[in-house]
Amino acid sequence: MGVVDSQTLKTIKNKQKRQQLFAQLKHEHNTTRHKERQARAREERDNPELKEKRLAENIPDTIDSKRVYDETVNVDMEGEDNFDSYFEDGQEPKVLITTNANAKRPAYEFSAMMCEILPNSTFVKRQRKYTIKDMAEYCSNRDFTDLIVINEDKKVVNGITFVHLPEGPTFYFSITSLVERKKITGHGQPTGHVPELVLNNFTTRLGQSVSRLFQSLFPHKPEFEGRQVVTLHNQRDYIFFRMHRYIFRNEEKVGLQELGPQFTLKLRRIQKGIRQDIDWEYKPELEKDKRKFYL
Amino acid sequence: MKIVASCEDTGALKVVIALHGTDTSSKPDENSPKIPAPIVSTSATEYNRNSKVIHLVHSQHTGNIVVTRQNGSVELYDTSVLMETEEPQIIEEETKNEGEDGNAKNTKEQTIEEEKEEVDLLPIIYSHKDVIPAFKLTSDDEKFIALIIDDSGRVVVATNKGSVFIWNSEEELNKTPLKYNLPLNETEVVEAFKIHPGKENINYIAYGGKETDLRIVKLPEVQTSESKKSKKSKKSKESIEPEIEIVFKAKNITNSTLNLRVPIHIKDILFDNESTPENFKLYTFTVWGDLRIYESKLGRKPRSSTLILPKKAPITKAILLNDHIIVCDNRGIVVKVDKQTGSQICQFKGQIGSTQSLFNFNDSILGTTGSDRYVRAYSDETRDCIVKVFISAQSNNILIIDDNETLRRSASKLIGGVKDVVSRAEMREIRQKKREEEEEESSDEEELWSKLETEVTTRRKRRKLTLA
Numbered sequence: 001m002g003v004v005d006s007q008t009l010k011t012i013k014n015k016q017k018r019q020q021l022f023a024q025l026k027h028e029h030n031t032t033r034h035k036e037r038q039a040r041a042r043e044e045r046d047n048p049e050l051k052e053k054r055l056a057e058n059i060p061d062t063i064d065s066k067r068v069y070d071e072t073v074n075v076d077m078e079g080e081d082n083f084d085s086y087f088e089d090g091q092e093p094k095v096l097i098t099t100n101a102n103a104k105r106p107a108y109e110f111s112a113m114m115c116e117i118l119p120n121s122t123f124v125k126r127q128r129k130y131t132i133k134d135m136a137e138y139c140s141n142r143d144f145t146d147l148i149v150i151n152e153d154k155k156v157v158n159g160i161t162f163v164h165l166p167e168g169p170t171f172y173f174s175i176t177s178l179v180e181r182k183k184i185t186g187h188g189q190p191t192g193h194v195p196e197l198v199l200n201n202f203t204t205r206l207g208q209s210v211s212r213l214f215q216s217l218f219p220h221k222p223e224f225e226g227r228q229v230v231t232l233h234n235q236r237d238y239i240f241f242r243m244h245r246y247i248f249r250n251e252e253k254v255g256l257q258e259l260g261p262q263f264t265l266k267l268r269r270i271q272k273g274i275r276q277d278i279d280w281e282y283k284p285e286l287e288k289d290k291r292k293f294y295l
Numbered sequence: 296m297k298i299v300a301s302c303e304d305t306g307a308l309k310v311v312i313a314l315h316g317t318d319t320s321s322k323p324d325e326n327s328p329k330i331p332a333p334i335v336s337t338s339a340t341e342y343n344r345n346s347k348v349i350h351l352v353h354s355q356h357t358g359n360i361v362v363t364r365q366n367g368s369v370e371l372y373d374t375s376v377l378m379e380t381e382e383p384q385i386i387e388e389e390t391k392n393e394g395e396d397g398n399a400k401n402t403k404e405q406t407i408e409e410e411k412e413e414v415d416l417l418p419i420i421y422s423h424k425d426v427i428p429a430f431k432l433t434s435d436d437e438k439f440i441a442l443i444i445d446d447s448g449r450v451v452v453a454t455n456k457g458s459v460f461i462w463n464s465e466e467e468l469n470k471t472p473l474k475y476n477l478p479l480n481e482t483e484v485v486e487a488f489k490i491h492p493g494k495e496n497i498n499y500i501a502y503g504g505k506e507t508d509l510r511i512v513k514l515p516e517v518q519t520s521e522s523k524k525s526k527k528s529k530k531s532k533e534s535i536e537p538e539i540e541i542v543f544k545a546k547n548i549t550n551s552t553l554n555l556r557v558p559i560h561i562k563d564i565l566f567d568n569e570s571t572p573e574n575f576k577l578y579t580f581t582v583w584g585d586l587r588i589y590e591s592k593l594g595r596k597p598r599s600s601t602l603i604l605p606k607k608a609p610i611t612k613a614i615l616l617n618d619h620i621i622v623c624d625n626r627g628i629v630v631k632v633d634k635q636t637g638s639q640i641c642q643f644k645g646q647i648g649s650t651q652s653l654f655n656f657n658d659s660i661l662g663t664t665g666s667d668r669y670v671r672a673y674s675d676e677t678r679d680c681i682v683k684v685f686i687s688a689q690s691n692n693i694l695i696i697d698d699n700e701t702l703r704r705s706a707s708k709l710i711g712g713v714k715d716v717v718s719r720a721e722m723r724e725i726r727q728k729k730r731e732e733e734e735e736e737s738s739d740e741e742e743l744w745s746k747l748e749t750e751v752t753t754r755r756k757r758r759k760l761t762l763a
Binding site for chain 2: 069167
């Protein structure tokens with residue numbers, strides 16, 4: 001029996017036969033598609049204008065390109081905020097990293113990684129008796145500019161809190177898709193140099209505050225000889241963390257080596273002061289419209 | 296609609312002039328082609344974040360705006376320029392088609408707008424500096440906690456340490472105020488402060504705060520002739536303090552089921568309109584989202600204590616609107632609550648983040664603002680958001696000064712794209728028509744049925760007869 005069309009396929013009552021025929025049908029469809037593509041590629045190789053024309057005509061609609069209008073995109077920041085000590089006065093960051101109380105191995109491993117990534121940071125083991133408010137007070141007395149609390153639950157790192165000192169604000173992000181350095185193939189080892197920072201796509205007013213937070217964690221002047229870059233790329237309100245080492249192979253080619261780790265952050269809450277009034281909070285109903293983004 | 300909001304990030308005052316239906320969060324061309332863009336202008340630009348506005352009050356007597364700032368000053372702003380500025384007109388389609396004339400009109404409008412931008416809409420009149428020393432909101436310094444213009448036109452400012460400063464009128468704002476000290480224990484802090492409504496009852500003051508249960512005191516009455524003399528002598532606090540009389544002191548609610556004392560933390564107080572010095576009736580709102588109703592005649596304990604916010608979030612502000620209570624918390628919830636039972640009537644939706652301020656305009660419009668950098672106005676009757684304007688700075692106070700438009704419901708005036716909205720009157724008409732039609736139909740049907748019935752019954756009778 002030859003290949004049938006999809007309509008007759010529905011009339012076949014034997015399931016095994018139907019599956020077999022459907023596989024054949026699909027295979028045929030794929031082969032024709034591949035042949036078409038090959039022919040087109042050959043044509044376009046000879047005549048590159050055709051490819052340009054096709055690409056210009058055929059722009060796919062993505063959720064990003066269909067983004068809902070937001071008047072706060074690329075608006076100039078008005079007034080001052082609590083990060084002015086870094087941006088205006090040029091204060092160098094000094095970061096304290098700790099975990100949740102009763103943390104397990106993954107949290108310590110993650111905080112060790114964070115210590116490597118963030119220059120001028122120290123790790124202190126969390127004691128159960130101190131709340132974030134207490135810690136913030138002690139830290140600001142010791143001239144720390146930021147406090148980072150890593151949250152782990154059932155041996156999975158699932159959240160991170162950034163407290164800007166001395167007066168807030170507090171940012172809470174959830175962490176997903178954490179890939180450790182050793183699991184990345186061909187990864188390198190980071191050096192102690194101050195990395196460069198790439199902040200991608202933080203456009204709205206809220207995004208600006210988030211990007212200012214990340215910027216204020218790294219010293220003003222990167223050490224270029226280290227050739228290390230930390231990238232925080234925002235896409236559809238998910239922030240992707242990546243760290244690379246680059247090398248200029250020649251005038252055109254740049255080589256990249258991933259240093260890791262990889263993880264994804266999602267903004268859950270911004271609070272005024274040290275965990276006080278809520279400035280912005282993620283709610284499921286904010287995602288009712290798939291094309292609306294907040295960062 | 297003319298809205299004034301205070302900016303936390305800059306310390307400035309923002310004036311928004313917008314028509315009903317203005318929504319800056321949607322593209323102006325697609326959804327509301329007829330409604331012009333709102334005019335947003337900034338006044339009092341010489342301030343910064345450390346001298347931001349703490350309270351913003353509109354005087355019903357003179358129309359001026361009184362402001363307290365974080366640098367410890369109290370200021371008076373004139374609104375006459377703002378009141379005179381015209382609202383942007385609705386752009387009608389006809390003017391577009393007119394061609395040259397229309398263009399000329401548009402250019403005129405533009406020039407007017409340009410002129411408006413240059414003029415300071417809120418010029419400062421008086422400034423009384425250093426009423427208290429400059430303070431930080433996070434520290435234990437003395438802070439402003441209330442600014443009230445009472446029914447007789449006095450300007451009253453209160454601090455968390457229990458100091459009350461009273462100016463007899465707005466014109467006397469640059470003079471030294473009368474100062475009173477509220478009776479407080481050492482550990483007690485005032486967080487909520489309200490003056491009794493009614494011209495004759497302005498000396499009754501209710502206050503409360505963290506571990507400071509509700510108290511009502513009566514300030515000594517100062518006669519106008521004496522007041523001038525007394526102002527100088529009143530710098531010595533001791534002579535005044537004994538005169539303040541505690542009229543009502545509330546008792547805490549009964550212990551919990553575990554027989555534990557319920558902590559006290561009052562965030563806001565409201566006097567009921569029916570309250571009199573003989574029988575104070577007032578509402579307090581706690582950090583844990585409780586509404587407590589007090590009636591002094593019936594006892595010192597609250598008549599009821601009900602949880603009105605389910606998430607137990609701190610209530611940031613409460614106002615009376617149209618004989619209901621409107622409450623907001625620091626999580627972006629604004630609800631209308633019944634005065635008697637504390638049950639939720641409806642929600643005003645749209646806020647993200649904490650709502651800092653509510654404003655009641657003529658018992659018909661609710662103004663809200665907060666950390667999401669928007670000012671919003673809602674129609675009380677329909678709960679529709681009628682104005683939503685981005686002001687690019689976090690705001691902690693809002694005033695609606697003027698509104699000339701009717702609150703008639705129409706699709707163009709609504710934010711959020713409610714389709715085919717018909718006004719209530721129109722709905723009534725439609726319903727009446729339907730009813731009439733139905734009645735007509737039913738009357739016809741009745742006739743038909745009655746005819747049929749007679750025929751059927753006769754036939755049946757015949758049949759029965761035949762069978763028999």
